[in-house]
Amino acid sequence: xxxxxxxxxxxxxxxxxxxxxxxxxxxxxxxxxxxxxxxxxxxxxxxxxxxxxxxxxxxxxxxxxxxxxxxxxxxxxxxxxxxxxxxxxxxxxxxxxxxxxxxxxxxxxxxxxxxxxxxxxxxxxxxxxxxxxxxxxxxxxxxxxxxxxxxxxxxxxxxxxxxxxxxxxxxxxxxxxxxxxxxxxxxxxxxxxxxxxxxxxxxxxxxxxxxxxxxxxxxxxxxxxxxxxxxxxxxxxxxxxxxxxxxxxxxxxxxxxxxxxxxxxxxxxxxxxxxxxxxxxxxxxxxxxxxxxxxxxxxxxxxxxxxxxxxxxxxxxxxxxxxxxxxxxxxxxxxxxxxxxxxxxxxxxxxxxxx
Amino acid sequence: xxxxxxxxxxxxxxxxxxxxxxxxxxxxxxxxxxxxxxxxxxxxxxxxxxxxxxxxxxxxxxxxxxxxxxxxxxxxxxxxxxxxxxxxxxxxxxxxxxxxxxxxxxxxxxxxxxxxxxxxxxxxxxxxxxxxxxxxxxxxxxxxxxxxxxxxxxxxxxxxxxxxxxxxxxxxxxxxxxxxxxxxxxxxxxxxxxxxxxxxxxxxxxxxxxxxxxxxxxxxxxxxxxxxxxxxxxxxxxxxxxxxxxxxxxxxxxxxxxxxxxxxxxxxxxxxxxxxxxxxxxxxxxxxxxxxxxxxxxxxxxxxxxxxxxxxxxxxxxxxxxxxxxxxxxxxxxxxxxxxx
Numbered sequence: 001x002x003x004x005x006x007x008x009x010x011x012x013x014x015x016x017x018x019x020x021x022x023x024x025x026x027x028x029x030x031x032x033x034x035x036x037x038x039x040x041x042x043x044x045x046x047x048x049x050x051x052x053x054x055x056x057x058x059x060x061x062x063x064x065x066x067x068x069x070x071x072x073x074x075x076x077x078x079x080x081x082x083x084x085x086x087x088x089x090x091x092x093x094x095x096x097x098x099x100x101x102x103x104x105x106x107x108x109x110x111x112x113x114x115x116x117x118x119x120x121x122x123x124x125x126x127x128x129x130x131x132x133x134x135x136x137x138x139x140x141x142x143x144x145x146x147x148x149x150x151x152x153x154x155x156x157x158x159x160x161x162x163x164x165x166x167x168x169x170x171x172x173x174x175x176x177x178x179x180x181x182x183x184x185x186x187x188x189x190x191x192x193x194x195x196x197x198x199x200x201x202x203x204x205x206x207x208x209x210x211x212x213x214x215x216x217x218x219x220x221x222x223x224x225x226x227x228x229x230x231x232x233x234x235x236x237x238x239x240x241x242x243x244x245x246x247x248x249x250x251x252x253x254x255x256x257x258x259x260x261x262x263x264x265x266x267x268x269x270x271x272x273x274x275x276x277x278x279x280x281x282x283x284x285x286x287x288x289x290x291x292x293x294x295x296x297x298x299x300x301x302x303x304x305x306x307x308x309x310x311x312x313x314x315x316x317x318x319x320x321x322x323x324x325x326x327x328x329x330x331x332x333x334x335x336x337x338x339x340x341x342x343x344x345x346x347x348x349x350x351x352x353x354x355x
Numbered sequence: 356x357x358x359x360x361x362x363x364x365x366x367x368x369x370x371x372x373x374x375x376x377x378x379x380x381x382x383x384x385x386x387x388x389x390x391x392x393x394x395x396x397x398x399x400x401x402x403x404x405x406x407x408x409x410x411x412x413x414x415x416x417x418x419x420x421x422x423x424x425x426x427x428x429x430x431x432x433x434x435x436x437x438x439x440x441x442x443x444x445x446x447x448x449x450x451x452x453x454x455x456x457x458x459x460x461x462x463x464x465x466x467x468x469x470x471x472x473x474x475x476x477x478x479x480x481x482x483x484x485x486x487x488x489x490x491x492x493x494x495x496x497x498x499x500x501x502x503x504x505x506x507x508x509x510x511x512x513x514x515x516x517x518x519x520x521x522x523x524x525x526x527x528x529x530x531x532x533x534x535x536x537x538x539x540x541x542x543x544x545x546x547x548x549x550x551x552x553x554x555x556x557x558x559x560x561x562x563x564x565x566x567x568x569x570x571x572x573x574x575x576x577x578x579x580x581x582x583x584x585x586x587x588x589x590x591x592x593x594x595x596x597x598x599x600x601x602x603x604x605x606x607x608x609x610x611x612x613x614x615x616x617x618x619x620x621x622x623x624x625x626x627x628x629x630x631x632x633x634x635x636x637x638x639x640x641x642x643x644x645x646x647x648x649x650x651x652x653x654x655x656x657x658x659x660x661x662x663x664x665x666x667x668x669x670x671x672x673x674x675x676x677x678x679x680x681x682x683x684x685x686x687x688x689x690x691x692x693x694x695x696x
Contacts, residue, residue, distance in 0.1 A: 006475035010461070017463035104459035108520075111425040111453040112476040113445035354387070354428040 003114050004122055011126030015092070021130065024088040028134055031080050032141035036149060040067045068150040069284050072142050072157065081164050082277050085134050087193075089168060090175060093127045094189040097179030097346075106355045116351040124176050124343065131168035135161045159283055163276060166332070170271035171196055173339045177346040180353075196273070203274045206263035211319050213256040215310070218318060220249045222309040245308075271335040275323075279331065282324060377403045377528050377559035378424065380435040380442070385419055385428065385583075393419040394430070395583040401576075403527075406550055406560040408574035410567070410673075412681050412690070415580040417563050418456065421530055425453050438528055449477050452526035454517045456533040456563075462506035466497050466516045469505060470523050477524035484523055491519035496545060510537030518546065522553070529553055532563045547573055571673040579680045581690055586680045591673055598671030598679075601644040603653065606662040609637045636664055 015021045039046040040062060044054035057067065099105060100123050109119055139160045147153040174195050179188040223246040227239075378401035385394040394416045401407040411417045422428035426443040433442050440447040460469045467488050474484030492501040495515040505513060514537055521529055534550075535543045550560055550573050564570055570577060571591060578588040587594050641649065646668050656663055671679070682689050 002478055002480075003476055006472055010464075010472055013463060013468070014461060102459060104455060104457045107422070107425070107427050107453070107455035108458060108460070108473070109476065110427045111448065111451070111455070112473075113448040113478060114476065115445075352429070355422070 003112070003118075007119075007122045008126055008129070011096075011123075011129050015130055015133070018092055020088060020092050024085055024092070024130075024134055025137055028080070028085065028138045029141055031076060032138060032145055035068065035071050035076070035142065036145045038071065039149065040064050063150075065146065065150040065152040065154075068142075068146040069154065072146065072160075073280050073284055076138065076142060077160055077164065077280055078277060081135055081138060081160070082167065085138075086131070086168060086171065089130045089134065090171065090189055090192060093130050093172065094175050094179065094192065095185035096123060096127045097176045098183050098185045098188060101180060101183050101350070101353075101355065103355065110355065117347055120180075120347050120350045121343075124172070124346075127172050127176065128165055128169050131172075132161060132165045135164040154284070156283055160280060163279055166335075167273055167276045170273055170276070170335055170339055173342045173346070177342050177349075180346045180350050199270050199273055202263065202267055202270060203272070206260070206267045207274075207323075209256065209259045209263050210322065213260045214318055214322055215315065216249055216253050216256045218310045218315060219308065220246060220253070223249065226309070268334055269338065271338045272331045273335075275326065275331045276335060278323070279328060282328075375403055376436075376439075377401050378407075378435075378437050378561065380420075380424070380433060380437070382435075383420060383423060383433045384431040385416070385423065386431055392583050394423075397580065397583070397585045399578055399585065399588070401559060401561055403559050404554065404557050405575045406554050406562060406573050408570035408577040409561060409563040409580065410570060410577055410677055411580035414582075416583040417580055418532060420580070421532055421561070421563055425451070425455075425530065427455075449524060450527045452521035452524060452529040454514075454521040454529075454531045454534055456536065458513075458517050460505055460513065460517065460520070463504055465502050465504055466492055466508070466512075466519070467501040469516055470520045473520035474523040479524050487523050487525070488519070491522050492516070495519045495549065496542075511539055511542050514538050515542070515546075518549065526558060528559045528561065530561045530563075533565065534562070535564070535566065535569060543569065567673045567677055577673070579677060581681050587676070591676070594676055595671040595673075597643075598675065599643055599645065600669050601641045601646065601649040602665075602667055602669050603639045603641075603649065603656065603663060604636050604665040605639065605656060606636050606664060609639065610656070610659060610661070613639060 037048050040057060040059055041051060042059050043051055045052045045057050056062075062070075100109070100120075110116065136158075139158050143154065143157050146157065171192055175188045175192040178191045179185070182188065182191075223242050227242050227246070378399060380400075381398045383394050383397040383399070384392075386392050397416070397420060399420065409417050409420070419428055423430045423433060424437055424442060426448065430442075435442070436447075437444075438447040438450055464472065470488040470491060471484050474487065475481075479487070489498075489501070492498050495518050497512060497515050497519065500508065500512065505516065508516065514534065518531070518534060521531065531550075535546050538546060547569065550562070553560055562570065562574060574591070576588070576590050577594070579586050639652075641652065649666065649668075653663060653666060678689075
């Protein structure tokens with residue numbers, strides 16, 4: 001335990017010696033400060049005395065509590081912590097493993113009474129310290145903003161700390177693997193960003209294909225229902241149109257199913273970076289209290305592959321329900337398996353190598 | 356080299372019991388990749404409480420041997436013990452202080468933090484390591500700098516802090532790889548005194564250094580590695596005894612009996628190495644002869660009215676020994692640097 005504490009204290013000293021750590025922390029607080037400056041009133045959104053009228057966001061449609069939670073999840077977590085802060089964290093921590101295995105540095109540690117496996121895994125965990133500290137500070141500041149401005153002391157906000165740290169660990173395990181393999185900070189950073197981009201692209205592609213698949217199913221069901229309800233045998237044009245659309249829709253179904261099968265299959269073996277962050281949506285945002293634009297009245301292809309005959313809100317709810325049909329254990333479990341394999345390989349290389 | 360090897364055999368025959376050995380390694384083999392044979396069956400014995408010097412040209416395998424002891428490099432085979440425990444045993448590692456060559460301590464840490472971190476990694480409890488860090492930094496002359504970051508230190512100052520870090524766990528065995536690298540002459544003298552002090556405290560020191568004079572000054576025994584093989588091991592006296600000779604410088608030319616030494620009964624056959632003319636004087640060199648054995652020769656020279664300018668007993672220096680060890684006796688050429696392939 002003494003050695004673990006020493007390595008963590010050393011890691012904290014290393015982080016605090018880097019300007020980028022304090023810069024990221026300052027930006028975190030600035031972002032929360034901006035949240036605090038934002039407000040919601042009867043006509044729209046206010047910012048330092050100015051009010052911007054909004055039909056969607058006002059106290060008539062959204063409670064202050066929900067408004068700040070939305071800001072926290074959609075801007076704070078998804079964009080700041082999930083993208084920008086993660087980039088800063090990768091830049092800061094990509095050198096941890098290459099520095100560990102650098103000549104002159106590794107000798108000092110391997111000569112100590114600590115196993116290589118424990119040394120490597122402890123160092124890996126110190127790499128997560130940056131993300132954990134950033135999220136903790138951000139969540140704490142947001143907790144007070146939501147409490148004071150939104151009137152709700154939401155402890156579940158701190159779920160962001162393990163979730164975002166886990167999300168970061170999915171990227172950092174690749175960074176550590178590349179670092180131990182190449183001993184280069186630059187290669188670790190670039191290849192990790194490349195891997196992240198590939199994973200993101202596959203996730204998005206799967207999401208789009210899944211939307212298409214659901215749209216296809218809903219469209220077919222809707223047409224079949226309309227056909228069943230058509231009592232007027234005289235309106236042959238409509239009947240023909242419905243039959244034709246149904247045939248086309250059913251003809252496209254195998255393509256959608258096959259494409260989704262492959263994308264979903266590939267995604268299953270990859271870390272669920274996007275899905276991991278979306279777990280916060282499930283826990284923090286109550287869908288019933290979400291603002292609505294009365295979308296159920298709208299129809300048509302409002303988004304890619306959207307069904308023509310299904311109302312937009314209905315379609316979006318179906319897609320969201322499908323996304324959330326994946327259990328937390330599927331999201332976290334498959335990601336953990338990926339992380340375990342990558343980290344296991346990195347550990348084996350680290351343990352078996354001569355320095 | 357065969358002569359040196361015979362010395363190793365003799366040394367091994369009279370080696371102390373295993374309990375008196377801080378390092379007792381046999382049959383150490385290490386091959387990098389498939390071709391580079393860094394160590395080929397090295398046997399090394401270091402007695403407790405001595406300063407032992409490890410010598411060899413670049414790529415001879417010295418660092419590999421040290422790194423195997425410190426578990427930094429994994430050997431192909433190794434038998435024996437370090438501090439009476441198997442190589443890599445954590446209990447033994449906790450009792451070893453190690454300063455690698457070209458060490459890289461984090462520059463954002465202060466000298467005190469470096470020493471304390473080293474202590475924590477060696478499982479030294481917090482109060483003890485704090486106390487020892489202050490004491491050791493004072494001892495290596497860094498007391499006034501202990502709370503400044505390493506980034507502001509010179510190379511020699513970092514070396515001193517490294518020494519303090521190697522001693523923080525109160526080690527029984529101290530392994531130092533080029534400890535005076537980058538240190539000025541005054542600092543070297545201080546480090547030499549420190550090493551002697553460490554030895555006087557009953558600790559064992561394994562010193563890996565290129566500075567032969569440094570080794571000669573502080574080491575009681577040395578080992579020479581060449582191309583992954585141990586070619587000499589013993590005290591400097593033992594290793595240089597075969598080179599013992601007596602040199603007499605006389606005025607004028609060499610006496611005729613020198614050329615016919617075999618017929619001169621007063622000079623043991625085979626003792627005369629050479630008779631070189633230096634200006635108007637002549638140097639007579641007698642191998643294996645000490646001052647007592649040289650007296651009859653000196654008597655004869657005086658009886659022949661020869662003027663003896665100088666007479667002295669001469670022994671090979673460590674540098675001479677080293678050069679002899681790294682020279683191929685068949686070709687007379689120095690072995691190429693690097694491991695055997």
